[in-house]
Amino acid sequence: MDPKVNTKVILASRPTGYPTEEDFLIVESEIPSLKEGELIVKIDWLSLDPYMRGRMNDARSYAPSVEVGDVMVGGAVGTVVESRTPLFSVDEVVEGNFGWQSYALSSGVGLRRVNPLLGPVRSSIGILGMPGLTAYFGLLDVCQPLAGDTVVISAASGAVGQVVGQIAKIMGCTVIGTAGTDEKVRYIVDELGFDVGINYKNENVGNSLDSACPNGIDIYFDNVGGFVTDEVIKRINTGARIAICGQISQYNLREPELGPRNLFHLTKSQAKMQGFLVFAYEAQYDKALNRISKWIKAGKLKYREDIVEGISNAPKTFIGMLQGENLGKTLIKVS
C-alpha cells in the first residue's frame, strides 16, 4: 500500500453474534493535514483486544460505542511524523487510542510517551501497556494475593491471563489456568510455570478444579464468564476475592445466556466480587510499568505475542481472537 495513504478499518455494520469480515470495511484516505496544536502519528503496532467487541454494539457501556462508518477503536503505538504541538516532537514514540488505521491525527492529549528502555516498543500495548497493567492491578489491588493462596485464572494464555498467572507465581501462589486448547494448556504450564492447566473444552471443569484445588479457591481472575465461572464460584473459600476483568464467553451471543443464580455463594463465603477498569489506576502506571519491566528483565515474567502483519488483516485476526485462535497477546504489525 502507498505509504502516504491512510488505510483505515471502519465499522460497516453492527454484528449480532460473532462479527464477520463484512462488518468491517477497509478504506483509504489522504493523510489529514495538520492544524496548529496537532500531530500525526504513523502507527507501527495495533493492539487487538476482546473489549473492542463491546464497542461494536449500540449498548451503553463504560466507553462510547463506535458509530457505523467510524474507524474502529483500539490502542496502538507509533512514531510522531509531523507535529505542530509542543507536547510531542517528531520521532518520539507514543502510545494512545489511535484506532485501526495507519496514520492518526491527535491533539496529543491522552498520549503516553513510550520509554524504550523498558522493553520493545510493541510491548507498550501489550505486557507494558493496557493488558499488562490490567493484570497487575486486577491481581494485586483487586484480589490482594497472599503467598499460599490458590489462584484460578480463566483465559489464562491470553494477553492478560498469562501475566496474571506469572505475577501470582511471583507472589507465591498456587496457580491454575483454564484455556481452550491443549497447546495453550501446555504453554501456561510448561513455559510460564502455572501449576495446573485445564482445557475447558475437553475436560469436566468441575472435576478438574476439584483435583487442582483440593483446598478450595482463594482468588479468581475472570476474563471469560459463563460456565467456567459457575464452576469456580461453587468452590470459593471463605474470604475469596474475584476480579471480573472480562466476560468474553458472553460477548458474541446472539441471545443473552442464562446461568444458575449463585450469589449466595458470596454470602456464605464472605467473598468479594469486583469489576474493574485499568484506567482507574492511571496515577500508578509508571510505578507498575517499572516493576513489570524489572520482572521481565529478571526472567520472571515471560510473554508471547501473536503477531499478524498488515492492517487489512485486522478484522480477520480480531474475529479469530474472539474465537480463541490466538495464543498470547494479539498484535497487528501496521508498518
Place this chain on the structure above:
Amino acid sequence: MDPKVNTKVILASRPTGYPTEEDFLIVESEIPSLKEGELIVKIDWLSLDPYMRGRMNDARSYAPSVEVGDVMVGGAVGTVVESRTPLFSVDEVVEGNFGWQSYALSSGVGLRRVNPLLGPVRSSIGILGMPGLTAYFGLLDVCQPLAGDTVVISAASGAVGQVVGQIAKIMGCTVIGTAGTDEKVRYIVDELGFDVGINYKNENVGNSLDSACPNGIDIYFDNVGGFVTDEVIKRINTGARIAICGQISQYNLREPELGPRNLFHLTKSQAKMQGFLVFAYEAQYDKALNRISKWIKAGKLKYREDIVEGISNAPKTFIGMLQGENLGKTLIKVS
C-alpha cells in the same frame, strides 16, 4: 404447657420447596439436669430468621445443617434459672443460639450478657442483636455510604432491611426499598421515612427503579436476589457497592432458578459485590450496639416487631415469614 417441661421444635424431615408444618415436630422432654460447668436458660423470646431455611437443607454452608431429629437452630434470649458455672449467675439475661425450645442447657460459651439499658430484652435478638448488627455492618462497612448516594434495599420492611434504610437516611442518602405488599411499602415510606417504596409484586420493578433513581444506584443491599436484583444490577453507577446479605427468593425453590448472566455490569461500572456474615464483626459489636441504641433513643431509628405467642406456633410463623407474611422482625414470645 407445664412450665417445668422443655417444649422443643425438632426438624422432622428435610423440606423441598417451602417447608410445611409436617417438617417440624413439637416434642416435650424433661428439663435436663445440670452438671458442673453448665447452666440452664429459660427462653423468653425466640428469633425467626430467613437463614434458618438453609439450615434445614443437607447442603454444606457457612454453618452445619440441622440434623433430622435435632432441635431447630435459632437465636433466643432468656433468663438463667440455674447455674453451676461462674460465667453467669441466676437471673441474668443472656442471648445465644439456644434453638427452638423453652429451656436450653449451655456451657455459657458463646452467650452474650444482655444490657437492659440499651433497650427491651427482646430487642437483643432484633434491632439490638443479629439483624440490627447485620444491617449496621452490611451497610456501613460493606457498602460505605456517602451522603447523597442512592441506596436500594430489597426486603426493605424486614428485620434487617428496615434498619438498613434508616441508617442510610441518617447518613444522608436517598433510600428506595422494595417489598411485597402495599402495607409494607406504606410502612417504610410513611413510618420509616424511606424516599420511595416499590411493591415488586404489582409494579414493573425496572420502570419503578428508573423513576425512583434518576441518577442511578450507588448502593444495593440485597436480602432477596432473583429478578429484583437483576433489575437493580442493570442500573448501578460507577463505583457501586452491593452487599449480598441474603437471597430469600431462592431458598424455597424446588429447582434452582436460572437468571441472566450479568457480571459484566460489575466490570463496566467498576462495582463491588460482597457477601458478608455478621459474625466477622464480633469484635465491634459493643460499639455498634451503643450507637444503634442511641439512634433508637433519639427517635432516628424505629422498628416494628411481628410477635407471635407460644413456641408451638414457631413452625407456622416461620413458614409465613418465608412467604412474606411478617412485617418487621419476627419473634416468638416463648414464656
